[in-house]
Amino acid sequence: MIVAERKPLGEIAEMIAPYEKVCVIGCRSCVAICLAGGEKEVNMLVSAMGLLNRRTGRTQNLDGLVLERQCEKEWVKEVEDRILESDVILSMSCSLGAQTIGDMYPEKIVVPGLNTAIFGVPEEQGVWSEKCLGCGDCIIHTTGGICPIARCAKSMLNGPCGGSSDGHCEVNLELDCAWYAIHERLKLQGRLELMDMVRPPKEWNTSHSGGRRVIVREEARLTSHQKRATEESQ
Amino acid sequence: MADAKPKIVGFCCEKHGTESVDLAIRSGEQYDASVRLVTVPCTGRVDGLHILKALEDGADAVFVLGCLEKNCYYDTGSIEGRKRVEYVRTMLSEVGIEPERVEMFNASSTMVWKFPEIASTMSQTARRLGPIEPRGDTK
Structure with missing residues (x-):
């Protein structure tokens, strides 16, 4: 939300x-x-x-x-x-x-x-945390369901940076290291081989870097005839 | 009208809060304020909007009186009440109105001295601060 x-x-x-x-x-x-x-x-x-x-x-x-x-x-x-x-x-x-x-x-x-x-998730009463940046190219199926783009301060794609310490982030020790969390989740799921997967540089043109994004579902759009009929009925 | 009694609204929980007020009144304790009491099932029911509305409708000061925090009839109701009082005080500060117009108090039903003390404290605060309207500009 x-x-x-x-x-x-x-x-x-x-x-x-x-x-x-x-x-x-x-x-x-x-x-x-x-x-x-x-x-x-x-x-x-x-x-x-x-x-x-x-x-x-x-x-x-x-x-x-x-x-x-x-x-x-x-x-x-x-x-x-x-x-x-x-x-x-x-x-x-x-x-x-x-x-x-x-x-x-x-x-x-x-x-x-x-x-x-x-874009946050209610963690407990009165607490919301960011878990998505809306980058337009979701990869969480390869990261144990945890988004490294939103939850890693550096949006690292291939494992943690050198600043990960005891599961915490060097940017802010109050924050969990996203890649530590991904490692723990993949271990739990028995899918640790995904840690070795090399993710190529991200194509940021699906994010806001490509300018304002508009999503169109052609099958859901009204035809010009339908639009006219809707306007006439109002 | 410096001598007029300030208008004070008190939201009291029906357990310890109201009972402590009843006991004080029955004991003949004197207090100097025009206090309108609103009984609520629990101070956890008091919403920030209730407090703001009371001030908006003419109260000079508002207090919330609940059970002692570690002896609340509903366990954590008076803690909830305190949090809302704190939030309203923050809002008042943001709009330049004295936050001390709103206070939270706690009492057990046997604390006979507490209500006169609260009435006196709030009355003194309201007198010191005066009405919310700018002084000299009211018609």
Whole structure:
């Protein structure tokens, strides 16, 4: 899931300060699970901003609402009226949600309430760790199901660097060495021969290095006839 | 209105928290504050939003009163309550509002002196800080 963190309230307040009508929009998907932009977080932010406005003696209309998924146009469309009547949108979603609203209503100013951080996994209550970088060419079938691209600080492809010590990473001793973990996993699975496998230099053009990526599933796309019919029915 | 009693909201767990308040009141302990108590099943039920809403709706200070941490009726409820109080205090600091307006206290049902002490502490804090509105700008 996408893991995000709320920006400091002072920074948010500065972004929305010039505007009278602020529409705060949360999302019930990933950012609700990581306790950054769900219903409760939106309500708490609106409340805290209300207190700040009381302290500074200004009036600002803060309208809080939450969508099922802010990155999908169908859900955003449902609150179009409230978006259009606001001066600024404070998106409490990941950057995808904020950009979806921005693309749908280009005349509207959208500001981010969250910093979109990682593709992460909830390890325990309140802890999320990064396990994927979205490189576009998954190799974890050869590494015991552990991604060396995301979990090794140097994204090493062929075993650990010289800085692996007692299963920890030299970059940060709090971190596990990904290649130590891969070795232990492959040993457990009886597949240690995969450690000898030579992985050629990675083709990074499947990652962001190749520019913005767009994934298309032709069989799922609507034909121009279907699009017309959908538009007419709305 | 410097002499007006500050408005204080207290979220008390229905086990040790509320019982300690009842005992203090029955014992005739005096306290100097306008305290509105909200009984909750456990301070683990108190959400940060409840505290912020109380302040938003006019409270000058808010406290949460739960069981002693190692003697909580629901084991860890008062620890949960404390964590939420801490989070709200952080949020208040971020928007430039004094975090000491929100406090967490713990008491057992027999600590008869605790509630007057809390009421007095919060009352003094609220008086010292004044209302959330900017002084002199309120109409």
